[in-house]
Amino acid sequence: MRSSRPRLFAPAAALLLATACGAVPADQDHGAGAAVPAPRAPVTDPPVDGVRITSVTLPAASPAPSATRGPVHADRLPGDSGIFAAYQVANDGGEAMTYTVLFAFTTDTGEVMDHREVTVSGVAPGSTRSGRVDLGVLAPGASPVTRVKIEKVGKVPAAEAPARTGGCPASGARLWADDGDAAMGLRVVGLHLENCGKTDYTLDGYPRLSLLDENREPVHGIRILHGGAAIASGTGADAPPAPLTLKPGQTARSGLVWRNTTLAGTSVTVPYVRVVARPGAAPVTVTPYLDLGTTGRLGVGAWVPADR
Template sequence: MRSSRLRLLAPAAALLLATACGADRADQGRGAGAAVPAPRAPVTDPPVDGVRITSVTLPSASPTPPATHGPVHADRLPGDSGVFAAYQVSNDGDEAMTYTVLFAFTTDTGGVMDNREVTVSGVAPGSSRSGRVDLGVLAPGASPVTRVKIEKVSKVPAAEAPARTGACPASGLRLWADDGDAAMGLRVVGLHLENCGKSDYALDGYPRLSLLDENREPVPGVRILHGGAAIASGTGYDDPPAPFTLKPGQAARSGLVWRNTTLAGTTVTVPYVRVLAGPGAAPVTVTPDLDLGTTGRLGVGAWERADR
């Protein structure tokens, strides 16, 4: 079973290199081991779905390279740290959006030394937010990082963004998806629900799902089946539904189960899943990146109590 996030990564984009001192961070703290920064050089590569890297700090013994429209390289002293990228998120839509951006820190030959995920919450229409993402300190003997790239951008309406931490949503319910597991083509992603409000919430049955494409439009042709056993046995989401009450401070769980088998036909991917926990609940859009292959089937487990 894998422990990393289930994603079909978009093509690597916005490969930027410049030496710089970054802008303020959006939703993430600064890393350790900062080195002496070189002067800032602008980066003019195009954005990826509204996100662009504006500069990168790389400790280097080489002079600062000039600005360019293509990839820029800089030699880095072995053992140096303090690598970070400044970025900007711009919302050209008509509603507030929450962006989740996966950055990859790579070697000159493209090897990924580490990934960092940053969430930028509630970017208003027509506005921009700046921030910085840090690599931190590489393990001893690791190859030097010479590039930073935007690996993937997901964005959902701010009112439907998952809320694992922070202020309790107005609905009194938090809902989010975990990083998931995968083995032998079987995928399982957990859905988690917490009553962070002041009132009891009754559950009986299954989460209600809407499958959405990259433009958040409905994905046709996928059957949503009740129970993980509809896809595979032993997933932990096989029990039939039973009514129970989620009191303040209590949690529940469900799960999404599928296979990525590819046979004859057109493969289907579902980057977004809009989830309703039950009657009266506010919708939450999670980003499990369902790689359904040609199976056309997705299993969903019944809500059940979760250990805290």
Template sequence: MRTLRLTPLTVPAVLAGVLALAACGTEGAGAPRAGGPSCGPETAAAATGGTDPAGDEGTGDVDIVDIVGSDVASPACAPAIRITSHEREPFTYTVTLSFLSDSGAAMLNTEQTVPAVGPGQTVRRPVDLAAAEAAGAGSGPGAGTPRHVKVLKVRSVPVDEAPVPSGACPPSGVRLTADQGDAAMGLRVVGLHLENCSAAPYHLDGYPQLQLFDAAHRPVTGIKIRHGSSGSVGAEFDAPPRPLTLQPGETASSGLTWRNTVTDGTPVDAPYVRVRARPGADPVMVTPELDLGTTGKLGVSAWHKSEADTAR
């Protein structure tokens, strides 16, 4: 990934077809903002990469555009995210950005969400520079004013399956989210969390139902989903399922565990997991970034109430 001084970094090949970075002015090449400096012309970073849903990376969801002359430190030419959807239904995009110092040192990574991009719709959102300004007030190797921004990762999920961590309760009556997980010595563990945000009891009995998908939203097959962790995580993870009733406001947790061991064969990555809390439940697509190596295995634990709710 090469760095362009005073510009957003060019989008790397592995993200072809996934993100657009735009600067100030109109969509026309080199058009300056009224009363401000020209930020340079837009140039296509990938002519066709944004329309190939069968590619190894990306989803064919957006057009790639690179803006020459954008400067994070210049309010008139601050970068923006521009996404043009080629999906057949609305998708929500989460873009992971890294702010860099003038020397190229990473200062801070942030996520920015662009919700509900409809089929054929183009949306443009300014990059949130508040986090970059906070990083610039720090000290150490990355201290100073952020001068560049680069794309680390882009993920997208159907709007109807996007996690709803806060706000109005989803029509399903429950919130299902995944945490950031933990990794040690090649063992990965990611928690799944379910909150009953409805006014009625919610019943669980068993394990979440899972479907795995790659970066292009294609189903990942050949992975054995097993109950428990075979003792590698702990007794709670391997506890057998039992019927649970979540009263309004109560929560339950499950978890995913895997190893990223690579031996013979092709490593498998499945960034997306479609989760159903119980048979027939509305699906929620989370992004635990499963780097399954060549193990062909993924462990899942049974639902159990949170400690606070169990103690009631």
């Protein structure tokens, strides 16, 4: 099955640098002997959920672009493309938030040549963070990248942000969702939990789920069913619930399973899922972007050892 969508990461006190060839602070030194980048072209497009691109740099760019549309054609260089965008994240809310931003590097016609994902953690209320996201190496045969756009923004309370790496949360467990798989309308996203503490961590049964809309308000009318087999067989989320004790360093997995079938009625998309690993555990909010169509059903697997 093919990857269906990108994912969220861990809370921290400062800007976290993202996946792949990802993000670096905007003022980071490129080091002695590095090529001098082309002038940055300002971008004045409006922000997307508090995130905006402030400039885009393309090496060997042709004459200055329109401020609202981004730079024009650029020649790709061997190795690192030298293409990057500076961005700002502004939190105008009342609590610290962790943002995950998906950037798309596109051609003049809007064709996406590649994506980069950045996580900006613990942005305090009323504050702004700046950084940059690099394209890195462009795939052989790709068309020239001329623009960078914000494709998706996810934001969750910093206290509920998933934690795949970094310091161990006070709960003693890290919880996150993977990128998931999709094929023929079937979706499967894995939930993962690591005991990063110093004592045993016990699980028993299914994670508790709350489905949230883009404003992180409850979504009603969706049946949450136990076991992936309630949606489809062979998803790996079919094991019966059983007590499970994780030693420090051990991991467990569960899974979210759904179909995106659309028939009569209104399609439902659920961007956020608040997960409680066991009764009394601190909630963690992941962003699987459940495209549930009109099915009204979501399956969740029991916690099992990660090596099963």
